[in-house]
Amino acid sequence: MIWGVNLEDTSKYIELIKNLLISSPLRKRLAESDNTPFKNLISQNLNKVMDSVEILEYKENEPLKIVILGEVKSGKSSLVNALLNKEISEVDVLEATSTIIEVFYNDEEYFRVSNDITKIGLDLDYLKKINIVDTPGLRSTTLKNEQTTLKYIENADLIMFVVDATHLGQEDIYDSLDYIASFNKPLIGIVNKCDLINDDKDEIREYINDEYGIYCEDLFMISSFLEYQDRISKNAKAEDRDIMLPTDKNLKEGFENLKRYINNVYNNYEGVKVNSVKSSIESIIHKEVINNYDYSKSISIIIDELKKYRKLLEHKVDYISTKMNFEIEDWVNRIFLSDEVEKIKNSIEDAEIYINEAYINSVISKKKEELDQIFFEEWIECLKEVSNEVDEDIKKYIENIEYRSELSEAPSFEINDEKINLNELLATVGTGAILGATSGGVISLYAAGVGTSAASITIGSALITYCPPLLIAGTISGALGKLIYDKIKNDQKSKELISDIEIFIKEIKSNVVGTLTEGYDNSSKEIVRTTEDIFKISKNISINDYEAEKLIEDIEVYVDDLKKYMNYCYV
Template sequence: MNLNNITHIIDILADSPLRQYLKGNESRTLFEEERKVLNKIDDIIRINIANLQNPLKAVVLGEVKAGKSTLINSLIQKEVAYTNVVEATAAIVEVKYSETENIFINFKNDEKRKVNSLVELNKLMDEKRNNQEFFSKINFISISTNTDRLKKITIVDTPGLNTITAENTERTEDYIKNADVVLWVINAHNLGQSDVVDKLEEIMEYGKPIIGIVNRIDEIDGDEDEILEYVQDEMGYIFDEIFTTSAKKAWDGFIQNNNKIIEESNINNLYKFIIDNIESNSKEFQMDSIEKSTISQIDKDLYVHKNTKNKLDTMLEKIDEDLRSLSEFNNNIKQITENKMNDWLNREFFKNEKNILLTCDNKDEYSRLLKQYTSSKYIENIINAQYKKMGKYIMDEWRKRSQQFIERKIDNVDFSIHADIPQNTNALQLTSEDEILDGAKNGGIAAGAVGLGLAGYAAWLGPAAYYITIGSAVGAFLPPLLIAGAIGGAVLGYLKRDKQKAKHYTQVEVLVKAIKNVVKDEILPDMMDKLNEYSDYYYEYTSGIIFDILSQCNISKEKVEDINNNLSKYIKNLEIELIDFK
């Protein structure tokens, strides 16, 4: 691999439809979770290229009291890292080559404080041991020395694993990004701790070579080979190389000029590996490190885009499914409403009035009731009551329908980026920090709020204003019945002409049939049109909410479809490039 290959990959990544959409888009989008991951991928690759211009950098990480500082001193064969201060107060220390020896405390406000010697630094650190405010202001401590072993390598000492707080976590991560190799120091007394493995798996995400160093090996009982085998079995998938050492014994041997003690410490094996594989071939090692890191980032990039493609496929499928379901529900409501109206007209309409007229024996009372029941206002009130009843039925059915959408479970749908990570990809643990985005789950919005939940339905579950408006508008579409004219001419005149021939019940039957026919032919069609409009209103409103939720993320369904189509092309192209790249 060479720089041209990496530059070519960068150009391909830039064509990502997600990157293209997110570029310059500062508003909240459907891809906020992806934005964070892709930015991290791009950042790591950019830093990798920048590091080619710098000396090889090794970052030393590990637990508290693992002996990191002593190990550094032993490797450099010079006291450059302070060792007599409680690690909980320690800051990041960058040790690099310089013809002039200097120690500076670099503060976050860009101020520098010169320290005259390591002894003075140790004393200051010890004095400030419990002053967390002081340490929170420190960016890093820089130690420059003219030791030859630092000419081709810069070493960064970091706080112990259990002391990495919110104050220095980001700075530690920045150093890991910039590292060419990670030296992870393990306290031989604490082998197999789960929090150590968890942290190491997080570091694997950066795609950097990691060398495992089991330190303080001389302080425990047990066979060294068995310990090495245990670490290999438990964490061999993490480390590129594993060494056992006793940094303290090595430092004692150096102070005493005792090569035998140094040899027993095993520090020479580690030193030889660094010299032969890192320091003497720093550019080659850097390029190998960059190659490994870049391939890891491409694997992650592919995974993110495939995961997003799956998410968008499901989202679009669910949107179409919901639209079809809503349309079917709307048509069903209309048909049921029509059936109910026909059934009402045939069975219930004017039923009580008919019975009263049939049982009325008083001529004057019969005439009064006949005049009352056949008035436009009376019949309009009956129809108006039924119309409102059916309007309420439609609204209630849509309410229940929307509630079903809201209550539908999405626990079985997981579109967070950490799901089903390919085995050849380093652990990528990502979850959305913003759970809710205007009623829609960020990241999971695709198959969650839009596809299954339609959370926006909640916006109209309570109000019935539109129903009230329609309900009060009955008179607007009911034609004047004018029973004295329309029905009067068709029925009452007939009754007067044939009153001696027709029986009482026949008169009532003819009257009721005539009124029903007028309602059926002149009124019912208009009523059904209005009720259908009413149901269509809810259909259009609820359907629109699907797109309103997308609009909250500043994207249209058409744009989602466009991005989704381009994702397929991008994934295919990147897979081909990755094969050649490897």
């Protein structure tokens, strides 16, 4: 569909875009399943986009909204007074009344204050197609004022950004312009209080064109205070000797040019409204592209890190398995019951002391405690190492984002380099928002998951709670064991008994090696499985690899489709 030149075509296009947004893969998944990674974060972003569409639906037939923005004490209020030739906004106050003032047409004068918004109705033809909104500033004294101002920006058809001529070049001006530009609204710059500067005004004009021209369709140098003084002086009484008159013809001309600009907006109401909606839809689509691109990119990063995490853990399993096998076999082959056998050989009577279930179990249990300590210490270090490595990888993705956060929205100025894909460039900006939400190490979550005693619990005991090694059972029983025990109990001590004991111990060693090895291997597998689950929880990944890859694929198709519709906005 191509943009028409009337509001009827615009209305159809809004409906088309709305239906396209509703059918997005992410919105469908959020509607159908609670099992969506970063659900709360992405839901907020997607809901903001839909809210913007709904605002467009209601504003088509409303008067044009001209929103006046700027830093505190930049002369916004005196500008409103001068434009309407009437004292509407207070001047020379820190933030005026610290409210937003909206002036609109009404056949009878109307004044009402509600929720820090002052609404004034005036019987002025000038206001029949235009509403003027005076805001207290983007950096207001109250958060509520800031939030309300943002809503007015989103609903604006034209933004007039007022700069104090005595404070040009401040960093906060650029920050504000960056942010305002993200809404892709028609924006003009007004350099106010130019009567207070003594520098060459042509040089000032060249400077502001260089500095702010990238953001603004047009720039005007004025003194709204002197202009208003000039206007009220025409109705002033003779005794009003404190009224000042403008002395700079260039400033007078600048204000007249501004008035002509606004009159052109007034006379071209429908065209301006259509272009305003076009710009808004372009911004909405761009934000939708960024949200989806950012989401899929973040999920891809986390899934890739999960795969890497899995491989690192598998390598650690091999490492720990090799170490434990060595410790077990070395102990069994060199130490286990070796001294006891020598003592029995020297004194057959000692067989009764050492060859019994209680003693052998105590030897195995004591060694198993040592092996458990080695096993869990190795896993603790491995988990810390792997978790830190993966978290560092994720941090690098965030640290590599060098663009200012304001640019995560769609600025309206153009980038001439055709090789730059603005969507992809900007998508990397917001990725940190999602990846930043993946904080929370595996180690801490292990302990936290154990329960109320997590504050004092050790990682070793936490691991044991989750993944206890298999207990040794059946290693010293069986027919041969029973035979040996019976012989010793019946005092059947002979040289043949020593041979039987050696065979018995050999069998025990084999069973101990097999049982301990299998137990620690199973525990390692359980640790890997549990750690993977905890890793997913810590990174807010609650879907399997296939689901994630399918979602990413669907989002990519959707984003490509969105870009096509965004291109229509330029036709």
